[in-house]
Amino acid sequence: MKIEKIRIIPKLEIKNEFLIKGVRFEGLRKIGNPVDFANKYFKDGADQINIIDIVASLYNRDNLYEIVNKITEQVFIPVCVGGGIKSIEHIKALLECGADRVIVNSEALRNIKFIDQIVQTFGSQFLTVSIEAKKIGNDYYCMMDHGRENSNKTLSDWIKQLNKYNVGEIIINSIDNDGIENGFDFELLNIVSNEEFNCPKVINGGAGNFNHFINVLEKYDIDGFSIATALHFNKFSIKELKEFLISKKVNINPL
C-alpha cells in the first residue's frame, strides 16, 4: 500500500451567496448555503474543502470573503479557495479569512509569471493550479473564466509548462464530464498519465458511484478526487464512500 492517502475533496462552487451546481459548467442551479454544506462535509470526514467563486472576477469579492470567514471558523481541515484571483492583494485577503491555499486558473493561463509571484510570496505549498479542460476536435484545451474562454493551450502543453514552475498541486477538471455522474474522463486521464508531474494531482468531473473511483485507481496514479454533484444531491455521503474505499483496501484517511 502506498504511504500517501487518497484525498476526498468536496468542491463547492459559489455564485453570490449561494452554493450552485451546473452541468458542464452551464445551467447553474441554486443548491443552498455553502457554509452549511462545508460544515456537513467536514463532519462527514472530508479531507479538504475546495471553494470556487465562479463570479468573483465579474462582481465584487466581498461575498466570497464572508463565506470563507464563516467556513474556516468551524471547519478544521484545509480550505482552499479560488475564483477570479488576479493579484497578491486578493490572496492576502483570502489568507486573512482563513484560507489555507489558493486555487488559480485563468490568471495563470494569461500570465504565467503570476505563479512565480505567488510562490515567491507565499511558498509553493500555498498554490493549487486548477485546469479546466474541454475536448474540442481531437484535443483537450484549457478553458478560462469558468469555461467561457478558450486559452488555445492544449492540456498536455499546459501541464508541461506548469512542470517548470514550482506549483504545489494541480487539479484537473473535465468540463465534458462535469455534473454528469457517469464516471471520470478516461480519455483525459490517459493524456494526464502520459505527463510527468512533480506535484500531487487531483481529478474532478464525473463521480457518480463508488466503482467510478476504483476504476480510476486501478489504472492511474491519482492523489485525490474532487466531487460536487454526487455529494450535493446526496447520491452518496463521504462517510459511505470512505467505508467502501477502505473495504477495497484503498489507503485513505478513515476519519
Add this chain to the structure above:
Amino acid sequence: MKKVGILNLGINNIKSITNACKSISETVVINSYNEFNRDIDVLILPGNGHFSLGMKLIKDLKFDVIIKEFCEKKKKIVGICLGLQLLMFRSDEANNIKGLALIDGEVKQIDRKKIKVPLLGWYTVNFKSKDLKDKEFFFNNSYMVCPVNKDLIKGNIGNYVPAYIVQENIHGFQFHPEKSSHNGLELLKNIINN
C-alpha cells in the same frame, strides 16, 4: 484554564490556528514584542513559508526574545511546521541563516526517492508512546527536522519523516494539528492542558 499565546509572523494562516486554539482554551494573538503579556502559559509558533523569511520576521518582531524567555522559564512552547523548523540550528532551505537553535539538529530536504514530495495531504503518524494511538494528520511540507538526539522523535511517518518532536518543555509538530480535524484538536488540547 490555560492561556495560549500565538506569535503572528504575518505570513501565516493565523486564523485557523487561532480558531482551533479558541475552541480549546483562552487564546490571544501576539503581533509584536510590546503586546507580549507574561500571563501566557503556552506559546505557539505557527508557520508556513520560507525559513529565511520566517527567521527575519522573528528577529524584526523581537519574537526570539519572547521565545528564549519562555524557554528559560521552562514554559511550554509549541512549534508547528515552519514554526518547528525554526527551532533548529539550520535548514537546507536557507543555507546561511541561523535558526533559533533551541533543538540540536537541522532541517533537511525530504528525499524524493523515499517519499512523494511535497508532502501534501494526510499521513498516518506512528507514535512511540503507548498513550498515543497511531492516527492521521494533515501535512504540507517539503523539508523535515532531523534532531541529533533521535530520542526526541516521538512520532514519524513510515519511520522516515519525523512528525512529532518533544524536548522537555518544547513540543514540535511537522504536521498541522489545527487542520487535522478531531485528531489534531485532541492532540493540541492534551498539550495545552497538561
